[in-house]
Amino acid sequence: DTAVSQTPKYLVTQMGNDKSIKCEQNLGHDTMYWYKQDSKKFLKIMFSYNNKELIINETVPNRFSPKSPDKAHLNLHINSLELGDSAVYFCASSQDRRLSRAGANVLTFGAGSRLTVL
Amino acid sequence: GQSLEQPSEVTAVEGAIVQINCTYQTSGFYGLSWYQQHDGGAPTFLSYNGLDGLEETGRFSSFLSRSDSYGYLLLQELQMKDSASYFCAGSYSGAGSYQLTFGKGTKLSVIP
Numbered sequence: 676d677t678a679v680s681q682t683p684k685y686l687v688t689q690m691g692n693d694k695s696i697k698c699e700q701n702l703g704h705d706t707m708y709w710y711k712q713d714s715k716k717f718l719k720i721m722f723s724y725n726n727k728e729l730i731i732n733e734t735v736p737n738r739f740s741p742k743s744p745d746k747a748h749l750n751l752h753i754n755s756l757e758l759g760d761s762a763v764y765f766c767a768s769s770q771d772r773r774l775s776r777a778g779a780n781v782l783t784f785g786a787g788s789r790l791t792v793l
Numbered sequence: 794g795q796s797l798e799q800p801s802e803v804t805a806v807e808g809a810i811v812q813i814n815c816t817y818q819t820s821g822f823y824g825l826s827w828y829q830q831h832d833g834g835a836p837t838f839l840s841y842n843g844l845d846g847l848e849e850t851g852r853f854s855s856f857l858s859r860s861d862s863y864g865y866l867l868l869q870e871l872q873m874k875d876s877a878s879y880f881c882a883g884s885y886s887g888a889g890s891y892q893l894t895f896g897k898g899t900k901l902s903v904i905p
Contacts (some may be wrong), residue, residue, distance in 0.1 A: 716878055718836065718895040731892055765835060779826055779841030780884065782893060786835050 678702050681766045681785035688756060689793055695752045696788045698766030706730075707749035708782065709741060710765040718765070724749055725771075756792045763787045795821070795885045797896035804902045805871055813866045813899045815881035823884040825857050825864040826893065831877045839866070839879075868901070876903045 681698040688694055700707060708731075709721040722741040723731035729741070738754045753760060766785040797817045805811040817825065824843035828836040840848050842857035842864060854867040868875055878898040885892050 716830075716898045716900075718880065718898075720892060720894070723892070779824065779838070779843070780893070781826075781838045781841070782828075782836075784835040784837070 679766055679768055679783050679785040681764075681788050683788060684786060685789050685791075687791045687793065690756055690758060692756050693752070693754045694756060694790070695750055696764055696766075696790075697748070697750045698785060699748050700766075700768040700783070700785075701747065702768055702770075702783060704768035704783070705746060705771045706769045707743065707746070708767040708769075709749065709751050710767060710784075712763045712765060712787070714762070722749075722751075753790075756790075758792050761790055761792045763789045795883060795892070795894040797881050797883050797894065799879075799881055799896040799899045801897065802900045802902070804904060807871055807873060807903055807905050809871050810867065810869050811871060811901065813868075813879050813881075813901070815864050815866075815896055817862055817864070817881070817883045817896075819859075819862050821885040822859075822862075823886060825855070826882040826884065827853075827855050827866045828880045828882060828895070829877050830880065830898070836880060871903050873903050873905070876901060 679700045706725045708723045712718050721735050724743045726746050727743045740752045743749045765787045767782040769780050799815045826841045827839040830836040840855040847856045852869045857864040878900050880898045881896045882893045
């Protein structure tokens with residue numbers, strides 16, 4: 676009954692390999708995100724999808740490709756892994772993407788996927 | 794760009810009160826959220842201020858002043874379990890999209 680689940684939790688791989696991280700949410704949310712948290716704990720948004728449509732695509736190398744088969748899933752595929760890709764990748768979801776001064780657009784995060792590139 | 798500034802580390806004694814400040818850039822700003830993250834865990838939502846003033850949720854309160862581009866998280870009756878990183882996050886609009894931009898986090902250490 677986990678709200679946002681991502682797999683795998685840990686991933687150790689060699690430079691140059693291709694890997695994927697999967698994310699699923701059962702909250703009925705319309706918007707999903709990928710965030711990268713580096714060793715200094717800086718949380719930086721990578722991508723955001725709303726109802727399977729890409730709405731945010733930050734300056735991320737094109738080796739990173741998100742795929743959203745439906746609004747409950749947002750997967751992240753990484754090609755040609757580099758040492759600098761080592762980080763914790765968090766998937767998150769929110770009810771919608773509208774802004775409101777009255778209420779927060781609360782993000783619910785998955786447990787994170789720790790990627791180590793050797 | 795959108796950036797938020799907060800102290801990198803704070804230490805406080807169990808039972809005390811601690812305030813974590815956050816300043817933000819105003820262009821496109823809608824509101825300020827706070828998230829808590831324990832080591833090895835996921836960020837979890839604590840509070841949100843879309844309007845000026847104080848929001849209280851149990852031992853935690855959050856404040857926003859738009860005129861000063863400033864907010865803070867106040868933690869009262871500190872407990873050891875409050876040791877964690879606390880992130881302020883600004884909601885920003887632009888080009889029809891929504892974005893939550895996080896500060897670099899404040900590591901709170903609660904000592905006996």
